[in-house]
Amino acid sequence: MTASSSIIVAKNSGFCFGVKRAADSIEAKLDCAVPGERIYTLGKLIHNDTYNSYLASRGVGVLDESEIEAVAGSANAESPVTLFIRAHGVTLGTEELLGRLSAENRHFKFIDCTCPYVRKVRAVAAGHSGEGKCFILMGNPKHPEVVGIMSCVEGEKHVFRSSDELEEALKTGMLGDMHKKTAVMAVQTTFDLSEWRKSREILKKLCTNTIIFDTICGVTEKRQSEAKSLSEQCDIMIVIGGRESANTAGLYDICKKNCPLTYLVADGRELRSILPEIKSKIPRVKTGIVAGASTPAGIIQEVLEIMSENTQTRAQTFEEMLEKSLKTLNTGEVVTGTVTSVTDAELQLDIGAKVTGVIAADQATDDPSAKLTEMFQVGDKIDAYVLKVNDTDGVATLSKRRVDSDRNWQELVKAYEDNEVLEGRVTGVNKGGVEVTINSNRIFVPASQTGVTKDKDMSELLGEAVRIRIIEIKPQRKRAIGSIRLVLRDERRAREAAFWDSLEVGMKFTGRVKNMTSYGAFVDLGVVDGMVHTTELSWKHIKSPAEVVSIGDEIEVYVKSFDRERGRISLSYKTEETEPWRVFKNRFAVGDVIKARVVSLMPFGAFAEIIDGVDGLIHISQLAITRVSRPEDVLSIGDMVDVKIVGIDEEKRNVSLSIRALLEEEARGELAARNEKDSSEADLTEEPEEAPVAPENTDTPAEAPEVAPADLSEATAPEAPVDTPEAD
Ligand code: SF4
Numbered sequence: 115m116t117a118s119s120s121i122i123v124a125k126n127s128g129f130c131f132g133v134k135r136a137a138d139s140i141e142a143k144l145d146c147a148v149p150g151e152r153i154y155t156l157g158k159l160i161h162n163d164t165y166n167s168y169l170a171s172r173g174v175g176v177l178d179e180s181e182i183e184a185v186a187g188s189a190n191a192e193s194p195v196t197l198f199i200r201a202h203g204v205t206l207g208t209e210e211l212l213g214r215l216s217a218e219n220r221h222f223k224f225i226d227c228t229c230p231y232v233r234k235v236r237a238v239a240a241g242h243s244g245e246g247k248c249f250i251l252m253g254n255p256k257h258p259e260v261v262g263i264m265s266c267v268e269g270e271k272h273v274f275r276s277s278d279e280l281e282e283a284l285k286t287g288m289l290g291d292m293h294k295k296t297a298v299m300a301v302q303t304t305f306d307l308s309e310w311r312k313s314r315e316i317l318k319k320l321c322t323n324t325i326i327f328d329t330i331c332g333v334t335e336k337r338q339s340e341a342k343s344l345s346e347q348c349d350i351m352i353v354i355g356g357r358e359s360a361n362t363a364g365l366y367d368i369c370k371k372n373c374p375l376t377y378l379v380a381d382g383r384e385l386r387s388i389l390p391e392i393k394s395k396i397p398r399v400k401t402g403i404v405a406g407a408s409t410p411a412g413i414i415q416e417v418l419e420i421m422s423e424n425t426q427t428r429a430q431t432f433e434e435m436l437e438k439s440l441k442t443l444n445t446g447e448v449v450t451g452t453v454t455s456v457t458d459a460e461l462q463l464d465i466g467a468k469v470t471g472v473i474a475a476d477q478a479t480d481d482p483s484a485k486l487t488e489m490f491q492v493g494d495k496i497d498a499y500v501l502k503v504n505d506t507d508g509v510a511t512l513s514k515r516r517v518d519s520d521r522n523w524q525e526l527v528k529a530y531e532d533n534e535v536l537e538g539r540v541t542g543v544n545k546g547g548v549e550v551t552i553n554s555n556r557i558f559v560p561a562s563q564t565g566v567t568k569d570k571d572m573s574e575l576l577g578e579a580v581r582i583r584i585i586e587i588k589p590q591r592k593r594a595i596g597s598i599r600l601v602l603r604d605e606r607r608a609r610e611a612a613f614w615d616s617l618e619v620g621m622k623f624t625g626r627v628k629n630m631t632s633y634g635a636f637v638d639l640g641v642v643d644g645m646v647h648t649t650e651l652s653w654k655h656i657k658s659p660a661e662v663v664s665i666g667d668e669i670e671v672y673v674k675s676f677d678r679e680r681g682r683i684s685l686s687y688k689t690e691e692t693e694p695w696r697v698f699k700n701r702f703a704v705g706d707v708i709k710a711r712v713v714s715l716m717p718f719g720a721f722a723e724i725i726d727g728v729d730g731l732i733h734i735s736q737l738a739i740t741r742v743s744r745p746e747d748v749l750s751i752g753d754m755v756d757v758k759i760v761g762i763d764e765e766k767r768n769v770s771l772s773i774r775a776l777l778e779e780e781a782r783g784e785l786a787a788r789n790e791k792d793s794s795e796a797d798l799t800e801e802p803e804e805a806p807v808a809p810e811n812t813d814t815p816a817e818a819p820e821v822a823p824a825d826l827s828e829a830t831a832p833e834a835p836v837d838t839p840e841a842d
Pocket of ligand 1: 130131132133201202229230231232303304331332333334361407
C-alpha cells in the first residue's frame with residue numbers, strides 16, 4: 115500500500131483470481147466465437163453491474179436455471195450455445211443436467227468456471243459427510259456458493275450465518291446429541307475471518323468429535339487482514355463493490371468496526387453522490403480504498419481519480435500504485451512464491467508481483483500419476499523458475515521442475531562417478547529409445563539399453579518405475595545417457611549367485627514347465643531352469659514328457675543333483691508318496707477282492723493292472739475252477755476281472771491274483787445255501803413226536819447238518835500255487 119499519499123489503496127483490490135479466471139475465460143470465448151454463436155452465463159457472472167452491463171453490450175446473455183433446458187434444446191449448427199458456470203459454482207443437480215444436455219446435443223456446451231477454492235469446499239462436503247457425521251457450513255445459506263456446496267453433502271447438514279447462531283444451536287440441542295456423532299465444519303470461501311475463528315472455538319468447546327476444514331480462500335483472508343490494518347490507520351474508508359457481493363460485504367463490516375466513516379460505493383457515480391458529505395473532511399484526512407473481488411480495475415481507477423481531484427493530489431493511477439508495491443519479473447529468474455491455490459491441474463502462487471504465478475502439473479512434478487492436491491498445500495513456499503510472463507493475462511508461467519533439475523544435476527553427475535543405481539520413471543518413448551526422468555532430469559536410454567527385446571514394444575515401459583545406471587554424461591549440454599539393461603543384468607546375476615549359494619540336493623521348488631524335449635521337461639525355478647528327465651517324471655515307463663505334464667503347468671519338483679559350473683540342475687517330479695508299490699501296500703492286503711484290468715497274456719497266466727504301476731499275475735491254474743489250456747481261451751487283453759489277492763511277495767514286489775479262489779467261494783456259498791434249504795423242507799414234512807425244547811444254555815450252538823464233502827470235491831480243481839512266477 116502507498117502510505118505517502120493521503121489516499122491509500124489496498125494492494126489486494128479488484129478482481130480476485132477466481133473472478134479473473136472466469137472473466138478471462140469468457141473474454142477469450144468472445145474473441146473466438148463463431149458467427150451465430152450464443153453465449154450465456156448462468157446467473158450474473160459477478161456482483162458488479164458495470165461489468166455485467168459491459169458483458170451484455172458484447173452480447174452475453176444471463177440465463178436463469180429454469181431456462182437451461184429450453185436454450186440447450188434450441189442450440190443447433192447455425193446457432194450453437196455456450197454457457198458459462200460462474201466462480202460460485204452450481205448445485206450437483208444442475209451440473210448433472212448440464213452434463214446430460216451437452217451429451218445429447220453437441221451444439222450445446224458449458225464451461226465450468228467454478229473457482230478452485232470453491233471446488234475444494236465442495237470436495238470436503240462430499241468426502242466428509244454421511245453416516246455418523248453432522249456437516250456444518252459457516253456462511254450465508256442463500257448464497258449460490260453455499261447452495262452449491264450443500265448440494266454435495268450427504269446426510270445431516272446445517273448452515274449458520276454467525277458464531278452466535280452456531281453456539282445457540284449447539285447449546286439448545288437443536289443438532290441433537292453431538293457426543294454421538296462427528297461434527298465436520300467448513301466455511302464459505304468469503305466468510306468473515308474473525309467470525310470463523312470464533313465459530314471454530316465454539317465447535318471445539320461444545321463438541322467431542324470435530325473435524326474442521328479451514329476453507330476460507332487465501333485471497334479473502336489477505337483482503338480482510340489488509341482492510342483491517344488499513345481501516346485502523348485511516349479516517350475515511352471507501353469500500354468499492356456490489357451490494358450482493360459476500361466478500362465486499364465482509365470488507366465493509368471489517369472497515370466499519372475500525373473506522374466509523376466507512377462508505378460502500380458500487381462505482382464513481384455513487385461516490386459522487388456522497389461527496390458532499392465527506393468533501394469537507396477529505397483534505398485533512400487519510401483516506402483508505404479497498405475493493406471487493408468482483409470490482410473491475412476500471413471502477414477502482416475511476417474512484418481513485420474522483421478522490422484525487424477532490425484532495426488536489428496528483429491522481430496516481432491504480433496501476434502505478436500497484437507497480438510500486440510489486441516487483442517486476444524476468445524470464446529465467448528463480449522466484450520464491452507462496453501457494454495460494456492447489457488443484458490437480460495446477461498450483462497458483464503469490465510471487466509478490468502483479469502477476470499470479472502458475473505452475474502446471476507437468477512443471478510441478480516428474481510423476482505424471484502424482485496428485486498435486488496430495489503433494490502441496492496452500493501456504494507452502496516454493497522456488498520456481500520463470501518460464502514466461504504474460505502481463506496481459508496477469509500470469510507468470512513457472513516451473514518447479516526446472517529448479518529441481520538444476521539442483522539435482524550435480525547429484526546425477528556424482529551418481530555417474532560412483533556407478534550408482536538410480537530410480538526414475540519412464541516419461542517418454544521414441545524410436546531411438548526411452549526417456550527416464552529422475553528428480554526432474556531427463557536421461558536418454560537407447561533402445562539397446564532398455565532391456566526390451568526387439569520383438570517387444572518399448573512403449574510398454576511408459577509410466578513404469580525403473581532402475582537405471584548412468585553410462586555417459588555430457589556436462590556442456592547437461593545430457594545424460596543411461597542403461598536399464600545393465601542394471602537388470604547385474605540384478606539377475608546377483609539373484610543367480612544367491613540361488614546357487616543356497617541350492618541343496620533335496621530342496622523342493624514349485625516351478626512352471628517352460629519347455630519340453632523328447633528326453634525331459636525344463637522347469638523355470640524362478641531364477642534358473644532345471645530339467646526333469648523322462649524317467650523322473652513318472653514311476654511307470656513313459657515315452658514322452660507330454661504324457662505327464664504340459665507347457666505352462668505349475669509342478670512341484672525336488673533337486674536330485676546339480677552342477678554349478680555347468681549351470682545344470684537335475685530335478686525329479688516323482689515322490690515317495692506317489693511310488694506305486696507304496697500306494698498299493700497302503701491300500702490293499704492279501705484276501706482283498708479287487709477289480710483289475712488284463713494287460714498281457716503269457717503261456718503261464720495273465721498279468722492284470724491293479725493300480726497305475728503295479729500289476730499282479732493270475733497264474734493259469736487260477737484262471738478258472740476247471741483246467742485252462744491257454745489263458746487266451748478265457749481272457750482277452752483289456753478285460754476287467756474280479757480277482758482275489760492271494761499272495762504278496764514284499765521282497766520281489768510280486769502280487770498273486772486268483773479268479774478261481776473267488777469261483778470256489780461262490781460255489782461253496784451256493785452249496786451251503788442249497789443244503790440249508792433241503793434241511794428246512796425235511797423239517798416241515800416230518801411231524802416231531804415232541805416239540806423241541808429250547809436248550810438251557812444258549813451258548814451251545816445247535817448241531818449243524820453235515821455237508822457232504824463229495825458235493826464240494828466235485829467242483830474243486832487241483833491246488834494252485836500261491837507262489838507265482840515273476841513277470842518278465
Ligand atoms: S473470492 Fe476466493 S473463492 Fe471466491 S472466486 Fe475469488 S478466489 Fe475464488
